[in-house]
Amino acid sequence: MNQQNYLTQCDFLMNLSDHTINMTTGWNGPCWFIPGPTWLTTAVLNGLATPTMTHRSPEFKVVMAELHGRLRHSFALSPTSTEMGQQSQEGEDGYSVVVVSGSGTAAMEMVIANRFGPEDRVLVPTNGKFGERVAQICENFTSVTHLKGEWGRAFDLEEIETILSTGEFDALAICHNETSTGITQDAEALGKITQKHGVPFILDGITSVGGLPVHPESWNAEAVVVGGQKCTAGPSGISAVAISESYVQKMIENRNNHDSSQVYYLDLVQALKKAADDQTPWTPAINLCTGWVAALREQDEEGIENRWHRCEMLAKGIRNLFTEIGFELFADENQRSNTVTAILYPEPEWGEEWRRWMAVEKDTHVIGGQDHLKGRIFRVGSMGVTSKEEMIEGCKRMIEGFRHFGRTIPEIDVESFFR
Ligand SMILES: Cc1ncc(COP(=O)(O)O)c(C=O)c1O
Incomplete structure (x- = not known):
């Protein structure tokens, strides 16, 4: 155009x-x-045009609480309040949502970098560009095995199960909805395999969350990522993660086991602490948050x-x-x-x-x-x-x-x- x-x-x-x-x-x-x-939509454009507020103000906490509560609907997590001061980011199912000022790739990097160390063995089967990007991110922070498949062909679940059954892997990470080839992986079946072999499961849900059925709890998912500009019809440059209690526990163990942390800006321990107070550690993308809330109101209306x-x-x-x-x-x-x-x-x-x-x-x-x-x-x-x-x-x-x-x-x- x-x-x-x-x-x-x-x-x-x-x-x-x-x-x-x-x-x-x-x-x-x-x-x-x-x-x-x-x-x-016009409502989202108007949401983006919200007058300036500071990120430590009560006004912004109201925005964050609503954003957390409504994002839980996108992730199909147990509902919480959308009111400030009510722990809207964490639900009865034990999952927490955290908003990230950055596109989906930043959120995916956050999920991997905070949870794993160089000694952790992560299996990443791929059948398109975005799965390969998951493998690249893992390569930076973990010991990755990239099971590189043909673009557009379904994963061989038997092969994945055989590999995971060796007990040698600390996680399975996938791109759930492979936007480059139009494939949705069978996350339910993969969830069952990971559960059977006690392997944590991580999903790039950047183009699935909000548009496709996603069930973190029944799929045994430790972490799922969404991007604002995709199925939730929100703005670009903002994203969110949903993480389970076991993810949080392992993330803290990982932090304690390593002398130096691999993250600073994308520190999920800090982000989680601040989210519990409807805040973020650093100045967030304030107007992207107000725009995203408007998009999620439309999601919930539908x-x-x-x-x-x-x-x-x-x-x-x-x-x-x-x-x-x-x-x-x-x-x-x-x-x-x-x-x-x-x-x-x-x-x-x-x-x-x-x-x-x-x-x-x-x-x-x-x-x-x-x-x-x-x-x-x-x-x-x-x-x-x-x-x-x-x-x-x-x-x-x-x-x-x-x-x-x-x-x-x-x-x-x-x-x-x-x-
Ligand atoms: C499945 C998937 N993962 C990751 C990305 C990268 O997301 P972003 O550009 O928001 O960082 C995209 C972008 O199209 C995607 O479709």
Whole structure:
């Protein structure tokens, strides 16, 4: 999108209601299917524009308490109060949430760096770019075994179980929803395996939390990470972690066992202490917190389970529609994500040109492939506040775009795929 288009879009979003549905003609706004940063509603933009407050003020503690309490809904943890001074960050299930001023990668680094030492052996199976990033983070702080799989193929659970059953590993860390390839790992099955072999389980839930069913407690997860700009439809540059009691205990043991800590700014022991008082150790991203609260109010208005269902309905529609018109989906069939769908370009020669044309001519935004998948796939997000109407219109425009590039696609009832 060029600068002028971008400003027009901002204008459009600020001046019209968020859900730009004309009752006679359907959706008439931009179609934004980037798998994060997602579309920010007017309420979130207004939340970001909250007047200055200091991070040690009662006003800010009110914001943090609400943020903690509502994030617990995103993580599907036991509910707490959203009121200041009520321990909103820690629930009956023993999990605590901590807000991080930094994107999802900072939160993931925080989770690994505080909990493990160089002698800890962490197994990281991967099937895409973000799993590989988990392995890279672990490489910096732990003794990692990277089980590098083919992008887009499901994990071999038997292989993982065989490795963990040796008793040689101190943790399993994964990217739960692999945004680069449109795969959701079978976290429930992996949770059972880790439980059986007494191995702590860590998840990058950056594009799953808030958009897909996530169950930290029943999955035996010690830590799960979320990024603001993804399924919760909040701002970029802010993230959060959910950590269990056993994580906290092991983190403190790890701190006591090492002469020097590997962290300072990302010290989770300090962050946890301050969170109990609805604060943060350092000056946080104050206005990202106020913006995120506004996004989470919208999440709670919709209801977290309804949001999971909407993402599922949208992703199923995309999968079925594109399969019907002869496109191939990239990810293994039984592990396809409901928050991002990876689709192979019919003609890699002009795929990226099509994508740019869609943005400029049709105001419809999808993302391309990463690394060796550049030019081979495009990815359609179905997270955040994307509505059925926006998705239907966007799919119609994408089909028009493919026809414009010479692909023969018969007339098709797009609406029927999203009922
Ligand atoms: C699954 C996953 N993990 C990690 C990241 C990196 O997150 P961030 O850019 O917020 O640091 C992303 C970003 O797209 C992601 O999709």
